[in-house]
Amino acid sequence: MSDILVSEQSAPGADGSGRPSGRLLEVDDLRVEFRTRDGVAKVINGVTYHVDAGETLAVLGESGSGKSVTAQTIMGILDTPPGFVTGGQVRFHGRDMLKMSAEERRRIRGEGIAMIFQDSLSALNPVFTVGFQVAEQFRIRRGMSRADAKKRAIEMLDQVKIPNAKGRYGNYPHQFSGGMRQRAMIAMSLALDPEVLIADEPTTALDVTVQAQIMDLLGELQRERRMGMILITHDLGVVADVADRIAVMYAGRIVEEADVYDLYAKPAHPYTLGLLDSIPRMDEKGQELRTIKGLPPNLMNIPPGCPFNPRCPMAQPVCREKVPPLLQIGRGRASACHFAEELVSRD
């Protein structure tokens, strides 16, 4: 098992918070597969990452890389069947959540770890008012009266800067615009003051000007509450703006983990390099975009060796035989490439 699992020793996010060294949330060598009629898809193949109070970890990956399934497993909302956890741990304050009873997990959801989703229209219940859905948690989890819960819910809506929160309390989700719904969802997820917030593509469905508003709001609330945040996204621009650390996923594995500045300055995995090269950049108009050739692998049939080898411009015979472990290559940096050192040292 040790060839996949190499967690880093040095504490990142050195912001002198003075918290005990115990990690807030750790995912440790997690493995998940989907058993379907057509076969077994190995969706998560040994994912290890962690997030501490007050820091933002961005999990970057394209569709099918397993970034959302990891989040669903953390939250305990993985669809079973078809999804099955086949190995690994998810530790919250050092305790493995996968071994907890359903009741214990339920207590962590909302108060310990909360999540916001990409598609706010389908995440909110269309037949209840937005205010009711925010207030519900105060009544059920905090045992508040209807009137108190309503007061707290309006405060929450106000905190996420919904104009005229009092008047908007009785509106249904369809009466809100996309940006407002996302704000309402943030209010719901933060209502019980969670220690970790998982944001799964929170701005993908929004326009750029609204996206900027929402990312600002999330950043502000995170700083105020010293929350740990896991930001799941495919947008390299958003990541550059808000993340402290980045974990890049490919075919159910972390292929690179690094501080945000290091990753953009010198990627240590050819996949990360390829991703950075293939974004059209607004501040430089090039001729032809460099691309990553080919397609991501079929998860029912992941190629032997490094899963990226069929698309990799640097692939050597060893890449087709040996799975490269995620190895530490510097302070707070890890890469799962046989040639990571060469990649970082070259100009």
Add this chain to the structure above:
Amino acid sequence: MTENIIEVRDLVKHYPVTRGIVFKKTVGQVKAVDGVSFDLKAGETLGVVGESGCGKSTLSRVLMNLEKPTAGTVRYKGQDISKLSGGALRRLRRQIQLVMQDPYTSLNPRMTVGDLIGEPFEIHPEVAPKGSRRNKVKELLDLVGLNPEHINRYPHQFSGGQRQRIGIARALALRPEVIVCDEPVSALDVSIQAQVMNLLEKLQNEFGLSYVFIAHDLSVVRHLSDRVAVMYLGKMVEVGTEDEIYERPTHPYTQALLSAVPVPDPTLRENKAIIRLTGDVPSPVSPPSGCRFRTRCWKAQDVCAQEVPLLQIRRGTDHPSACHFAEKREIVATHEA
């Protein structure tokens, strides 16, 4: 000077808002496109950017003659396309083709790739005689970077990027002069998006195509476009060359839009001046009087509520902008490499 292949003048498209089932009455108009004029030159790419609800997709539908304009004209080589019918309309349809956003729903799942790409030939048999059609389809598959042997496969056997290539092959089948691309890469992953963008560029060079490239992603638009038009609530607020719009934007909305685009470079975090717009886009059923952007604009004065600013070149600017107080402002060039 290259000729204008498409000329759009004062184009208006309103959709009625009705109430009642048996006795329908019109209670309002959704002003999806409200007075838009522009030219498309042969061989160029005109990018159209704007946020959701600004009317860019309605514009594409009117350009394709899928919707009749409420007022105004779209001329293709001098002919008013909404006045054509019968054979003339069919000939026109050959020349303007569409690539759609969603590669998952725009292909009929029961048809093979060969049938999908070959279908245009059934409607326009003069382009390819029956015997040669299969070969033509194979050529097209090869052209867009798909394996010609996959001609008998169904859409579900392809990935998103490959499906978008099928959509492009289908649009190319009749050798059109203009392709309207409505968000062609927004459903794709970054690495695949780059492949499709390179393909579009290659095809343009090869066949001398003109593109109307509609997208909400400003960096994608910049990469492909020669000229860019910015839309807000059914109006064009600024038009210019790619350089003029991105380096010297003069309309406050363009400036805000550009500043909000996250740049994939963490070192720019601190020195990026971001203009934060408040609120949402107003409803197109009852847009604000005067300048439509005034409700979110930090420069708004009394005149903005009274007078609709015209899209024109003003003192101190070098390209048309629909703002009473248009002035240059550097947004993107925050660092020198």
